[in-house]
Amino acid sequence: MMEADxxxxxxxxxQMTLRWPGASEAVAAAAYLDDGSILTGVSLDNFNAAMNLCAETGPICEAYSQGRRIVxxxxxxxxxxRDGFTVLSPCGACQERLAIWGPTVEVGVSDASSSSGWSSRxxxxxxxxxxxxAFAEDDVWPSAAQHGS
Ligand SMILES: [Zn+2]
Structure with a gap:
């Protein structure tokens, strides 16, 4: 099983450094696919903040376009x-997007009980x-087909 490591x-x-070298504020994401490859992305910022997109959305859309699963x-x-970097747990919207690939998708979460400040769950x-x-055919999680993929 591949974790957020x-x-x-x-x-x-x-990816963050490549896109915004030296920036004091930035967000980036990375995702393992089921074949072990990695996709990365950055948040899409806009003057109209309602149009901003989470950093995970790039990798999510790319994986979906390729017909691959994010693990x-x-x-x-x-x-x-703040010194260094902070792992942000996926927001509710990104949890919904990642749910396409099932309940075992591992995500980095902010975790004060971990020495690194984060862990994979x-x-x-x-x-x-x-x-x-509530709509799952197996009572645990809707299938990929139910998610429409
Ligand atoms: Zn998000």
Missing amino acids: QNLFDRAVD ASICVSREPG PLLAVNPYYWAA
Whole structure:
């Protein structure tokens, strides 16, 4: 099983540095696909903040376009006044997007109990009462076909 690990974290940081070298504030994400390859992306920022997109959306759309499954995802933030990088748990919208690939998708989460400040958890642990489970054919999670993929 592939988790959100240090390698994935580093790839997100690499993507952030590539796109915004030296920026004091930035967000980037990286995702493992089912074949072990990695996709990266950055947040899409816009003057109209309602049009902003999470950093995970690039890898999610690309994986979907390729017909591949995301098996792990991480989102990393750099914020003014803070040293280093912070792992951001996936927002509710990104949890919904990643849910296409099932409850075992691993995601990086902010975790104060971990020495690194983050850990990897399956979507089912992050969202144990996923609303769409009410429609699951197996009572746990809607299938990929039910998600429309
Ligand atoms: Zn999000």
